[in-house]
Amino acid sequence: MAEPVTALVVDDEEMTRAIVAGYLARIGYRTLEAATLAEAWRILNDPAVTIHVALLDRRLHDGDGLKLFERMKTVPELAEIPVIIQTVSDSSADIAAAIRAGVFYYLIKPYDGALLRSVVRAAEESSGRMRSLQGDLRSRADAMGLMREARFRFRTPHEAQNLAIALSSIAETAHSLTFGLSEIMMNAVEHGILGIGFEAKSVLKATGTLGKEIETRLASPEHRDKHATLHVERNDDRIVFTVTDTGNGFDSSRYLTVDAFQSTATHGRGIALARMVGFDHLTYVGNGNRVIGVVDLNRPAR
Structure with a gap:
């Protein structure tokens, strides 16, 4: 049996985590939850756990989810996990900062289940395609x-x-x-x-x-x-x-x-x-x- 897709949801609001888990369960995703950056980091580094996509809130009690993403980028095993940043802020400056840091997907709360599922699927599919392409492109960058x-x-x-x-x-x-x-x-x-x-x-x-x-x-x-x-x-x-x-x-x-x-x-x-x-x-x-x-x-x- 194929391994289920596992999403890590990092949000300090228990209700939000439950709603997101419910949305993703409808497309067969398994969800792990974390209320803090420290807890999320522990899950990400657990050798028994494979995370396929992560949803990180920008404003947590113990910091900014974008900082967790930047930390993930320093670890080869975590750097390729597609990340979706979610927040109540619709500031273009905040969105631009996330994109410059390397985030392609940004959700503004509140959002509905259909949009969330669409974005999560797109993030996972695009990440897989980009990994396969970039492995080949690294050897051709000089020629390009x-x-x-x-x-x-x-x-x-x-x-x-x-x-x-x-x-x-x-x-x-x-x-x-x-x-x-x-x-x-x-x-x-x-x-x-x-x-x-x-x-x-x-x-x-x-x-x-x-x-x-x-x-x-x-x-x-x-x-x-x-x-x-x-x-x-x-x-x-x-x-x-x-x-x-x-x-x-x-x-x-x-x-x-x-x-x-x-x-x-x-x-x-x-x-x-x-x-x-x-x-x-x-x-x-x-x-x-x-x-x-x-x-x-x-x-x-x-």
Whole structure:
């Protein structure tokens, strides 16, 4: 029998831990709970326990869950565990800090069970894919660094994420760049190639059917021949990424800042966060179906 997926939930509120455990039990996950950073660290280091995904609260009685994540990154056996940070704060600065530290997933309380299950599954699946890719990419990073100009075509979420991971190795801020590239390329797939609007995506995410809808549209006669392009130019000072799709575009100004409207939605923060942590400059041109992201190679590390 396959080992059940085990989630570690770190939260100092017993009721929250119980609710999360109930949500995850519906998809067959086993849950271990910790009320403090010290207790969580003990569980993480227990040789008899394998943790597949961790949900860490930002504000605990004995510290910040993000500090636990940073500590996990120093231990090879724990560094690859996908982490979801959860908090009541919708501060864009807090979210950006988590992404810079290496967290891809951030949940704002309160959230419903469908959203939690969707994010946990995505974190686990993405982590596994990234591990398999990065093992191969480490041996090719030097060769990737020789690139001065390249052009790619992509049309699926899998292709977009693989490209983002591969190309991020050419910058020292690899993790943040992976996040930024993933966001603007996934935007090109979902909204540009497939025509999934903001409101439609909200409904699909709420019902847990976004992935199925993407697969259906990719296979349809209307969309199966569409693609987006990524053009990369590099010199000694900067890298310029240009993503272009064939869609109708959108009003990018609505999404370039994390405003009060977006903070209540289940999505919509990606572009603003990509601008904050993935690139030094992010600009949409034309009708919004072309975006240019610039990474300054001479910028001091943040």
